[in-house]
Amino acid sequence: MALLTHLLACVFGTGSWMAINGVWVELPLLVNKLPEGWYLPSYLTIIIQLANVGPLLITLMYRFKPGMLNEVVVIYAVVGTGCLACFLLAFLWHYTTPVAGAPHSTAFLILTFFLSLVDCTSSVTFLPFMSRLHPCYVTTFFIGEGLSGFIPALIALAQGSGLANCVNVMRTDNVTAGNTTASNVTDEGGHFQTETQYSPANFSTLVFFILLTVIMVSSLVAFFFLSRLPKVWELSKQNLFSSEVTLNSFCMTPEDGQGAGSTGYVDGKPASSVKGSEAEKKATYSLSEFIFIYFLVAWVNSLTNGVLPSVQSYSCLPYGNMAYHLSATLSAMANPLACTIALLLPSRSLILLGGLTTTGTAFGAFNMAMAVMSPCPLLQHSDWGDALIVISWVLFTGTLSYVKVMAGVILRSQSHSALVWYAAVEQLGSLIGAVVMFPLVNVYSLFKSADFCSLQCPA
Structure with missing residues (x-):
């Protein structure tokens, strides 16, 4: 039953950011077909942040009318709409x-909103609901949330979206004689021009989004x-993982506010076997440490969800x-x-999380520097340059994702409200990053685009 619960939590987590992650990985194809072109990512970023009206409303309800909000009903409405x-x-x-x-992809932008x-x-909504279960399941939920980016990426790789080649195309020169215009395709009357030609995708965008719909329905x-699990599956009252060392090592603190009968872990051991003062010490953070954790959450999400x-x-x-x-x-x-x-090698060291955030x-x-230098960044037309930009994006996402997960786990061990504020600060950081970047990209045009195949950059 525990494994089934983990599976349900993971599949449930895939619905958290599946749709938007799917749109992001499809962008290499969409920027070449929609009229917004290279501006499309910045449009998408600001639209995502405008949608923060939803979590703002939910957070205010948690704060001022906590008894009126039915998380289960809200989640049904949210996922059904998705x-x-x-x-x-x-x-x-x-x-x-x-x-x-000017033409705009209004249907795409409205549905994306x-x-x-x-x-x-x-x-x-998802994280506060998961707080009803044992902290171990929160980690599984985060894995599912990560899969909400991994699965669309696999589909996009299979699709081969946005791949292109540079080809030389013969262009004709028009010669006007009197009232007659003739097209010459001879060596004298024509010329070669390098153009970008996009390879057809292995399957259409329609199929791509249908597959995402299926995954959303699965969530x-x-x-x-998951919402109908028997009470015996809710691990707030019993220890079902005493033999699972990996998971136990991750569940380090008992639940706040669940009474003396609640079950948790300290250093991989049941909390009941640890002196109360020691367990309490493990779960306690100072005000400055809480401020630091929430700062990391805001900073990391502003970079990963707004700025970059x-x-x-x-x-x-x-x-x-x-x-x-x-x-x-x-x-x-x-x-x-x-x-x-984070599941296999968890670390609650704030020094380590700060170091990973810096890295x-x-x-x-x-990545930002290369965007500023566009359309002529470092090591362009070099395999080293191609590899470096890909590796940099992967490590940027990977290191900060670890920080986000561990910050969520730390706050999950404190209380339900700490996790709610984690989500609120997460969205606030994302909003700030997007609001700062949108005018820089779309109003002041600080970033320059160009056709890769026709770039004229100094060697």
Whole structure:
């Protein structure tokens, strides 16, 4: 039963950011087909943050009307909306309408807003629901949340979205004689021009979003069973994992507010076998430490959800569509890998988390620097440059994902409200990052785009 509960928690977690992660990894194809072009990632980032009205409303309800909010009902509504929006996106993503005299992918942007509303709201509803279960299941949930990026990345790799080649195309020169215009295709009247030609995807965008819809429905079904688990499965009153060393080592503190009968772990041992003062000491953090943890949460999420995603196209596309494709998909895979490492090698050391945050920020700074230098970044037209930008994006995502998971686990061990505020600070950091970047990209045009195959950069 414990393994089944872990499976349900994992599948449930995949629905948290599945839809938006799917849109991100599909961007290498979408930026070449939708009228927004290279601006599309920044549009997507600000739309996601506008959707924070959902978690803001939920957080205020938790604060001022805690008894009126039924988490189960909210989650059903949230995931159900995500399933419907994802299904509609499969058929309507390419429709455009004129706005202010220019074509815009209004259907895509509107449906993306609803998907964002779903995923952002999941941050303040899924985690509080998981707090009803044993802390071990929170880690499994985070693995599922990581898979919400890994699975779309695998689908995108299989699809081969956005791959392109540079080819020489013969262009004709028009020669006007009197009222007659003739097209010459001879060596004298024509010329070769290098153009970007995109390879057809192995399957369409419609199929891609249908597959995401199926996964969203699976998450809804998993939640249906998870919310109906027998009370004996809720590990707040008994120890079902005394023989599972790996999981026990991760469940280090008893639940706050659950009475003397609650079960937890300290250093891999049942809390009941540890002196009360020692267990309490393990679970206690000073005010300055709490401030530091919440600062890490806000900073990490501002970078991973707001600042860097806005300029990923400028950071990667100058190296070619293959580099962009691999950066988008492999960095999405780094998230669940970091969650798995957090499960096997957990560390609550705030010094280590601070160091990893600094390291991830350094990789993010490199990615930002390459975006600022677009369309002529370092080591362009070099295999080393292609490899470096992909590796930098993967390590940026991986290191900061580990920090996010461990910060969530630390706060989960404290109280339900600490986890709710974790989700709120997570969304606040993401919002700040997006709001800062949107005018820089779309209003002041500080980042320059260009066709990779026609770039004229100094050697």
